[in-house]
Amino acid sequence: xxxxxxxxxxxxxxxxxxxxxxxxxxxxxxxxxxxxxxxxxxxxxxxxxxxxxxxxxxxxxxxxxxxxxxxxxxxxxxxxxxxxxxxxxxxxxxxxxxxxxxxxxxxxxxxxxxxxxxxxxxxxxxxxxxxxxxxxxxxxxxxxxxxxxxxxxxxxxxxxxxxxxxxxxxxxxxxxxxxxxxxxxxxxxxxxxxxxxxxxxxxxxxxxxxxxxxxxxxxxxxxxxxxxxxxxxxxxxxxxxxxxxxxxxxxxxxxxxxxxxxxxxxxxxxxxxxxxxxxxxxxxxxxxxxxxxxxxxxxxxxxxxxxxxxxxxxxxxxxxxxxxxxxxxxxxxxxxxxxxxxxxxxxxxxxxxxxxxxxxxxxxxxxxxxxxxxxxxxxxxxxxxxxxxxxxxxxxxxxxxxxxxxxxxxxxxxxxxxxxxxxxxxxxxxxxxxxxxxxxxxxxxxxxxxxxxxxxxxxxxxxxxxxxxxxxxxxxxxxxxxxxxxx
Numbered sequence: 001x002x003x004x005x006x007x008x009x010x011x012x013x014x015x016x017x018x019x020x021x022x023x024x025x026x027x028x029x030x031x032x033x034x035x036x037x038x039x040x041x042x043x044x045x046x047x048x049x050x051x052x053x054x055x056x057x058x059x060x061x062x063x064x065x066x067x068x069x070x071x072x073x074x075x076x077x078x079x080x081x082x083x084x085x086x087x088x089x090x091x092x093x094x095x096x097x098x099x100x101x102x103x104x105x106x107x108x109x110x111x112x113x114x115x116x117x118x119x120x121x122x123x124x125x126x127x128x129x130x131x132x133x134x135x136x137x138x139x140x141x142x143x144x145x146x147x148x149x150x151x152x153x154x155x156x157x158x159x160x161x162x163x164x165x166x167x168x169x170x171x172x173x174x175x176x177x178x179x180x181x182x183x184x185x186x187x188x189x190x191x192x193x194x195x196x197x198x199x200x201x202x203x204x205x206x207x208x209x210x211x212x213x214x215x216x217x218x219x220x221x222x223x224x225x226x227x228x229x230x231x232x233x234x235x236x237x238x239x240x241x242x243x244x245x246x247x248x249x250x251x252x253x254x255x256x257x258x259x260x261x262x263x264x265x266x267x268x269x270x271x272x273x274x275x276x277x278x279x280x281x282x283x284x285x286x287x288x289x290x291x292x293x294x295x296x297x298x299x300x301x302x303x304x305x306x307x308x309x310x311x312x313x314x315x316x317x318x319x320x321x322x323x324x325x326x327x328x329x330x331x332x333x334x335x336x337x338x339x340x341x342x343x344x345x346x347x348x349x350x351x352x353x354x355x356x357x358x359x360x361x362x363x364x365x366x367x368x369x370x371x372x373x374x375x376x377x378x379x380x381x382x383x384x385x386x387x388x389x390x391x392x393x394x395x396x397x398x399x400x401x402x403x404x405x406x407x408x409x410x411x412x413x414x415x416x417x418x419x420x421x422x423x424x425x426x427x428x429x430x431x432x433x434x435x436x437x438x439x440x441x442x443x444x445x446x447x448x449x450x451x452x453x454x455x456x457x458x459x460x461x462x463x464x465x466x467x468x469x470x471x472x473x474x475x476x477x478x479x480x481x482x483x484x485x486x487x
Contacts, residue, residue, distance in 0.1 A: 060449030078468035087302030088126045091117045097134035098210040101161045102355040113307035136231035141189025146171025160209040237290035238282035273318040303333045310338035340406035362390030396422030399480040
């Protein structure tokens with residue numbers, strides 16, 4: 001029993017089952033205002049002792065009953081969540097560019113977006129997971145022109161994304177000193193915008209082989225999507241958005257011939273967003289406006305969450321501003337969840353470019369660590385175990401800090417077997433599963449809470465009781481750090 005008479009709280013044990021405010025006790029006349037306050041609180045604590053023992057037994061009974069009855073719903077039925085509105089949530093995340101291998105930089109968007117989708121779903125929301133692929137824009141004019149110059153269908157079949165990556169690097173290099181290639185790129189994108197058959201055919205081929213390869217990476221991460229959308233789905237609707245902006249008097253034309261929306265409060269063009277090139281082709285934000293309008297009409301969502309790196313903060317601020325200016329009040333329920341950059345992510349081969357390299361490296365390092373550990377049991381599929389533990393280590397490391405912060409990547413720290421790491425978390429989970437397999441999970445209520453009165457058991461029960469509070473914190477700010485640290 002730990003007492004601190006100088007504070008406003010009487011503590012029963014270092015991790016209290018409950019707390020009594022000394023000020024409240026004084027105000028209500030339960031403790032006299034004169035006399036030795038420390039002695040009075042100690043006397044009261046000694047009287048409360050037997051009650052605390054009964055209370056601890058009740059805590060054990062209550063927690064174990066909830067764990068057995070609610071299972072995966074443990075904590076989410078708390079009254080803390082009674083005031084939360086449930087509805088349809090659209091979460092846009094991952095969103096890599098097609099015709100390129102999955103860059104390691106998209107890892108954060110993928111796992112953070114998946115966390116938010118899981119979180120919203122666990123609380124009873126209808127969640128729609130959208131992968132909004134970068135599959136339109138001038139870069140595809142460059143790639144299309146480049147493939148016509150340097151591409152090979154045979155190489156495309158053998159190693160599709162690597163070949164497209166090589167073509168894209170080559171055409172970019174050539175375009176630096178050759179204006180003819182730049183003109184060819186603009187012409188190819190114009191043909192795409194005008195739905196020219198041959199250009200579309202090549203673009204569709206790029207898109208299909210890319211999505212097929214991406215799905216293999218998502219499978220490794222345990223991530224799925226309800227919809228594979230993209231900028232291309234909305235390129236025609238983007239022109240309708242431009243017309244709507246025009247009708248509302250929101251579209252202005254600059255001296256260079258570009259179409260812009262004035263976002264300044266004084267109407268003096270001190271802040272504006274460009275939505276149309278001088279040649280009449282759409283931009284990223286134009287297609288984002290069209291996508292938002294289409295999703296509202298299609299899904300009638302209650303909220304929409306975009307998960308991208310923090311460099312796109314201004315883009316989403318302008319996107320929501322334009323939607324509001326167009327008269328769409330639901331834009332106030334759209335949210336951008338930004339995240340920082342990962343610094344120093346490398347493999348043995350050097351600087352990382354592709355996510356597959358990172359996942360392969362995590363598996364290889366984990367497999368080596370397992371083979372060197374004396375406590376590792378013989379396994380039928382050690383590589384499969386190494387893959388799961390390695391990937392979970394990457395995810396836990398990412399989730400430990402504030403999303404908006406950059407962090408330095410360190411393989412040794414991430415794959416440590418002890419401490420607050422994903423490896424230790426997986427080890428603990430495996431140990432608990434082993435105990436459940438051996439002794440049962442108390443499904444039939446065959447447990448005796450009076451056996452859980454030692455200090456360690458009480459601390460664990462108290463920790464479990466805080467789960468709904470921690471979950472509520474994560475719901476409020478969509479930060480996984482609360483759950484990661486609590487775990």
